[in-house]
Structure formats: C-alpha cells, structure tokens
Amino acid sequence: MRVVRLSLRNFRSYESADVELGAGLTVVTGRNGAGKTNLLDALYFGCTGRSARTTNDRELVRFGQKVTRVEVETEADDGPHRLSVGFEAGQPKRLTADGVRVxxxxxxxxxxLVSVFLPDRLELVKGTPSLRRAHVDQVVAALWPARTTTRRGYAQALAxxxxLLTxxxxGAVSPTSLAAWDRELARHGIALMADRAAAIDAVAERFGAIAADLGLDGDPRVAYRPRSKATDADGLVAELEERRTSDLERGFSGHGPHRDDLALTRDGRELRAYGSQGQQRLALLALLLAEREAIAxxxxxxPVMLLDDVMSELDRERRGRLVELLRGxxxxxxxxxxxxxxxxxxGADVRRLRVEDGEVRADDLREQP
Known part of the structure; x- marks a missing residue:
C-alpha cells in the first residue's frame, strides 16, 4: 500500500493544498518556517486521526477558521481507498474510511502504517519510561495487529x-479479594511482557547495524527492560503478593509491566542520561528505521517514513547512507x-515538492532551463 495524494483544508498554516506523493522518495524543500513540518503532520493526521506534534486538536485549525479537514488517498492490492479526518472545536472528530464513519x-x-521522525520526538529517548512503553506497544501492534488485545486486557485488569486496592x-472489602485480580493481572502481564520482548528482539540487531551505519559508534544497542523478573504467571503473582502491603499503602499497583522501560545505550551507558543530542537523534532515527525493516x-x-529536517546534522556520507536505506x-x-x-x-525517480507562501508546488528540475 502507498499514499497517492494528500488533500487538506485549513490545516495549521495552510488554507488548502493538494499534494501528489511519489511511489518512493518524496523530498519537500522550503525555507525554515515555510510549513514543511505542517505538511508532514497533515499526512500523519490523515493516516492516524491524530497529530504527531500536539494532543490539542484545536492547534491544527488554521488561525481564524473553525474547521480543518484532511484526506488521504491510497492504493493497495485490493484497489484505491480514501481516509478522511475532520475536526471542529467542540464537536466530535469525524473519521471516515471509504466514506464510512469509523x-x-x-x-x-x-x-x-506511518513512522515519523520530528525533532520533538527526542522525548522518546530523553523523556519518561511511559513514552517508551507506549512506543514499544505501538511496534507490537504494527508487527502483530491481533496482539493489541493483550495490552487492552492488561490495562483493564490493572484498572x-x-x-480494588482502594x-x-x-475497609469496604477483604484483602483476600485481591487474589483473583492478582491472577488476572499476571495472566495478561506475562503475555504483554512476551510481546514486548519479541518486538525488541526483532528490532535489536537491525538497530545496532543501522545506528553504526549512520555514525553512532560505541556499540549502540536497544534492550527491553521489564520491571518483573517473572517468567510465568505464577512468578508474577508471587511478586504481586510480596508487594501487596506497599500497594495498599499507596492505593495503586506499583509493580508489573506498566513500569517497564526501553533502554537505548552506547558503550553500555544509557543515551538518555549520557548521550549528546546528536547521538540521541541518531539513535532515534536508527530505532525507527530498524522498526520499519522489522515490520516489512x-x-x-x-510504514511510510516521515522525516523532518533529519539531514542537517548528518555529514554527506551519512546522508547518502540514509537515502539508500529510505529508497530500498x-x-x-x-x-x-x-x-x-x-x-x-x-534523480528522475524522486518526487520533489516546494513549500512557498503557504502553497505546495511540484518542483520538477527537468522543466528548468
């Protein structure tokens, strides 16, 4: 499947735009602040129903307007499809697939599937474990869509x-009533841990190779860091029972897969704490590319790869290697x-677009004198 066309109305800095994408690499040029990142965000919004940059959909509506709308046309083996997302402040978001409300x-x-690299996404490396857990779960869903029920089951059992702890x-119920939910939480928890471990196993070797290719030296690695040491549901139940007193004091569950983390390291040190911003950017880029290869x-x-201003901090050799990976x-x-x-x-096989004055134009070098 590939994205053929992106159409948007009153999205961020754009009044309107209709953009055709290339089958392989599309390069969008323009000065800083011209709206290149907004174009990527519109594509992400049209494919997922949410922004890659903000959780406040009101920020997506062009200043002075009330409604924004994005449409994405795709081509697949079973024919063309159309996705659309409409948003108006104070109203439910309207999502449709081939004209049917979803x-x-x-x-x-x-x-x-869409994978996006934005400067803001460095929080995935530098930020809280919850961001990395959510990301790993997205990778699991992309690799094995049917396994999304495991994460939902665990979330419901945890809630x-x-x-019940409260x-x-x-004093409303007996502590013995926790035993059944310990067992339920452990059942889903072990399955969730197995899914996460399998996803990172599929990515880890690719990550090391791609990170090294892009110039991140020092034995770069990615590893799943589960909070629990249990290997089966009985083991996780035992761990929960050991911590029951402290859970009751806090009023919530302090142990389990909802406390897991993902470690990105170089020479055995976590890039989150010891890496430069340039090293963190390379690690994030390598992670996304490794995940793309694993999914493929x-x-x-x-996944359609969206990369914002990624070339500015790479030397020419690394830029060339990145383009090779993207065009593969x-x-x-x-x-x-x-x-x-x-x-x-x-190149003749590259689709070029230029953003100027709030408009997107095809930039065909072959037409230049």
Whole structure:
C-alpha cells in the first residue's frame, strides 16, 4: 500500500493544498518556517486521526477558521481507498474510511502504517519510561495487529486491581479479594511482557547495524527492560503478593509491566542520561528505521517514513547512507531547506515538492532551463 495524494483544508498554516506523493522518495524543500513540518503532520493526521506534534486538536485549525479537514488517498492490492479526518472545536472528530464513519482509523484494515521522525520526538529517548512503553506497544501492534488485545486486557485488569486496592484500603472489602485480580493481572502481564520482548528482539540487531551505519559508534544497542523478573504467571503473582502491603499503602499497583522501560545505550551507558543530542537523534532515527525493516520483514506492509529536517546534522556520507536505506523499500517523505542535503534528490525517480507562501508546488528540475 502507498499514499497517492494528500488533500487538506485549513490545516495549521495552510488554507488548502493538494499534494501528489511519489511511489518512493518524496523530498519537500522550503525555507525554515515555510510549513514543511505542517505538511508532514497533515499526512500523519490523515493516516492516524491524530497529530504527531500536539494532543490539542484545536492547534491544527488554521488561525481564524473553525474547521480543518484532511484526506488521504491510497492504493493497495485490493484497489484505491480514501481516509478522511475532520475536526471542529467542540464537536466530535469525524473519521471516515471509504466514506464510512469509523471510531478509529487505527482499526481500519489496510490503513497505511506511518513512522515519523520530528525533532520533538527526542522525548522518546530523553523523556519518561511511559513514552517508551507506549512506543514499544505501538511496534507490537504494527508487527502483530491481533496482539493489541493483550495490552487492552492488561490495562483493564490493572484498572480493576487498582480500584480494588482502594476499596480494601477503605475497609469496604477483604484483602483476600485481591487474589483473583492478582491472577488476572499476571495472566495478561506475562503475555504483554512476551510481546514486548519479541518486538525488541526483532528490532535489536537491525538497530545496532543501522545506528553504526549512520555514525553512532560505541556499540549502540536497544534492550527491553521489564520491571518483573517473572517468567510465568505464577512468578508474577508471587511478586504481586510480596508487594501487596506497599500497594495498599499507596492505593495503586506499583509493580508489573506498566513500569517497564526501553533502554537505548552506547558503550553500555544509557543515551538518555549520557548521550549528546546528536547521538540521541541518531539513535532515534536508527530505532525507527530498524522498526520499519522489522515490520516489512514480518508483514506485507511497509510504514511510510516521515522525516523532518533529519539531514542537517548528518555529514554527506551519512546522508547518502540514509537515502539508500529510505529508497530500498516503501515510501518516504523528507523535508529539507536545501535539496543538495539529500543525495540523489534530483534523480528522475524522486518526487520533489516546494513549500512557498503557504502553497505546495511540484518542483520538477527537468522543466528548468
């Protein structure tokens, strides 16, 4: 599946735009502040129903307007498809797939998978463990869509156990009532840990190789860091029982997969604490590319790669290696202030777009005198 066209109305800095994407690499050029990042965000919004940059959808509506709308046209083996997202402040978001109203685009069969690199996403490396846990769960869902029920089951069991802890602490029910929910939480928890471990196993070797190719030296690695040491549900139940007193004092469950983390390291030291911003950027880029390769190897689907201003901190050799990785398979959209920063960006097989004065224009070098 590939994205053929992106149409948007009153999205951020754009009054309107209709953009055709290339089958492989699309390069978007323009000065800083021209709206290149907004274009990537619109594409992400149209494919997922949410922004890659903000949780406040009101920020997506063009200043002075009330409604924004984004449409994405795709081509797949079973024919063309159309996804649309409309938002108006104070109203439910309107999501449709081939004209049919849906609750979530993420549940639409055949929806394009999307992976996005933005400077803001460095929080995935530098931020809290909750961001990395959520990311690993997204990778699990992309690799094995049917396994999303495991994460939901665990979340529901955790909410029930936390509610019961509050009732036990208040004296409303006996502590013995926790045993059943310990067992339920452990059952889902062990399955969730196994899914996360399998996802990182699929990515780890690829991450090391790609990170080294991009210039991150010092034995770069990615590893799953589960909070629990249990290998089966009985073991996790035992761990929960050992911590029951402290859980009752706090009023919530302090142990389990909801406290897991993902470690990105170089020479055995976590990049979160000891890496420079440049090293963190390379690690994030390598992680996303490794995940893309793993998904392509597991499923008949390759995520569309959206890369914002990624070339500016790479030397020419690393830029060339990145372009090779991007052009090897699937679709990619790269923004840059200078076309020369994208080796091969002037090739006949590259779709070029230029953002100027709030408009997106095709930039066909072959038409220039």
């Amino acid at each position: 609750e979530r685009l993420l549940d639409v069969p055949g929806r394009p 029930q156990r936390n509610a 009732r036990v602490r208040d 190897a597991t499923r008949d689907a390759v 398979v699937g679709q990619s959209v790269v923004t840059t202030t200078d076309l020369e920063h994208v080796p091969g960006g002037d």
